[in-house]
Amino acid sequence: MIIPFTDLAAQYDALRAVIDARIRGVLGHGQFIMGPEVGELERTLGSYVGTKHAIGCASDTDGLLLALMALGVGPGDAVLTTPFTFIATAEVIALLGATPVFVDIDPDTYNLDPGRVEAALLALAERDRRVHPLPSAPATLTPKGVIAVDLYGLPADYDSLRSLCATHGLFLLEDAAQSFGGRLHGRRACSFGDAAVTSFFPAKPLGGYGDGGMVFTDDDALADAMRSIRIHGKGRDKYDNVRIGLNARLDTLQAAIVLAKFEAFPEELAKRQAAAQLYGELLGAEPSLCVPTVPGGYSSAWAQYTVRVGGGRRDVLQGQLRAADIPSAVYYPMPLHLQGAFRHLGYSRGDFPLAELASAEVLSLPFGPYLSEGDLAACALGALRALESP
Numbered sequence: 001m002i003i004p005f006t007d008l009a010a011q012y013d014a015l016r017a018v019i020d021a022r023i024r025g026v027l028g029h030g031q032f033i034m035g036p037e038v039g040e041l042e043r044t045l046g047s048y049v050g051t052k053h054a055i056g057c058a059s060d061t062d063g064l065l066l067a068l069m070a071l072g073v074g075p076g077d078a079v080l081t082t083p084f085t086f087i088a089t090a091e092v093i094a095l096l097g098a099t100p101v102f103v104d105i106d107p108d109t110y111n112l113d114p115g116r117v118e119a120a121l122l123a124l125a126e127r128d129r130r131v132h133p134l135p136s137a138p139a140t141l142t143p144k145g146v147i148a149v150d151l152y153g154l155p156a157d158y159d160s161l162r163s164l165c166a167t168h169g170l171f172l173l174e175d176a177a178q179s180f181g182g183r184l185h186g187r188r189a190c191s192f193g194d195a196a197v198t199s200f201f202p203a204k205p206l207g208g209y210g211d212g213g214m215v216f217t218d219d220d221a222l223a224d225a226m227r228s229i230r231i232h233g234k235g236r237d238k239y240d241n242v243r244i245g246l247n248a249r250l251d252t253l254q255a256a257i258v259l260a261k262f263e264a265f266p267e268e269l270a271k272r273q274a275a276a277q278l279y280g281e282l283l284g285a286e287p288s289l290c291v292p293t294v295p296g297g298y299s300s301a302w303a304q305y306t307v308r309v310g311g312g313r314r315d316v317l318q319g320q321l322r323a324a325d326i327p328s329a330v331y332y333p334m335p336l337h338l339q340g341a342f343r344h345l346g347y348s349r350g351d352f353p354l355a356e357l358a359s360a361e362v363l364s365l366p367f368g369p370y371l372s373e374g375d376l377a378a379c380a381l382g383a384l385r386a387l388e389s390p
């Protein structure tokens with residue numbers, strides 16, 4: 001049997017009864033838009049994460065947009081973020097007419113490097129590209145905030161980012177699409193920024209069966225604004241519109257499915273941790289591979305198990321694994337500053353060398369709480385065999 005890259009089918013087998021019952025519940029009451037499951041999920045996940053407010057939304061992308069709109073981001077604003085992420089993180093900045101200012105990563109964690117954020121702020125203040133690569137914006141850019149991404153499930157360096165943002169009067173937004181369940185110093189991911197957003201895309205650690213997401217914040221005013229923007233800028237009701245908004249609601253059916261899956265989430269998270277540990281034991285000694293780094297005080301939600309293969313061997317290894325029926329994936333093959341969508345920013349190859357190198361070297365292996373130890377060992381062995389061959 002071919003080993004699956006993710007184990008959603010096995011998860012459904014295990015959780016079928018509770019998922020089906022939840023779906024039937026929604027079909028029974030028929031409140032498909034903003035039904036009671038949306039509020040129930042908001043209360044459940046808000047209390048798990050430990051924030052005052054949790055606001056269901058249509059996707060992580062829409063959640064980021066809700067937060068940026070509520071924070072008043074617009075033309076002339078610079079929002080600093082990593083180029084080593086999914087397009088959504090920076091797309092929302094550009095959608096609002098603001099300018100993404102990319103900052104290179106820490107090569108060990110793949111997350112935004114706070115030291116380089118400082119350099120980018122200095123470069124923006126002095127309008128000096130020699131200090132740090134900047135976009136070729138026609139006018140002066142005002143730094144407004146930072147979007148950090150918890151890549152592969154590992155929270156970014158929020159100790160540094162939070163104090164840096166406070167010093168410079170910037171907002172901090174946590175793109176926790178991949179890190180629901182991760183932790184830093186005992187605090188859960190989705191609780192680190194002025195607001196944080198997660199995704200219920202099916203392959204995420206807590207995924208639904210379609211699009212969905214949730215925004216978390218402790219800030220009452222921000223929460224009120226995001227709740228309004230989520231439903232067409234509603235005021236007292238949806239026919240009283242006090243601002244320009246979106247249709248960015250979380251579907252009741254998706255909320256119901258995520259509620260069902262959340263029952264198994266703590267156990268699944270422990271299994272993800274055990275799977276990552278097993279891969280680490282089997283692959284950690286291989287000199288031509290770099291296994292993930294989890295610094296002290298952090299724990300990853302292990303959205304992916306991503307190794308690094310240097311010397312231009314990554315694509316060869318991926319081909320060899322494919323030949324052995326072992327799927328793998330590259331998150332992400334092209335950093336955002338080199339994407340056509342951001343050509344107008346005028347960045348070039350070499351601006352963010354660490355993100356560029358990571359894009360050429362990372363490879364995510366089959367992973368998930370329902371893959372057996374045997375499957376994981378077969379994947380690890382397949383990778384080791386492939387690396388031995390000339």
Ligand SMILES: Cc1ncc(COP(=O)(O)O)c(C=O)c1O
Nearest residue numbers: 059060061086088089177199201
């Ligand atoms: C880091 C990151 N940000 C944003 C997104 C977008 O999430 P969604 O599909 O829920 O909009 C993803 C999903 O892949 C992601 O990994």
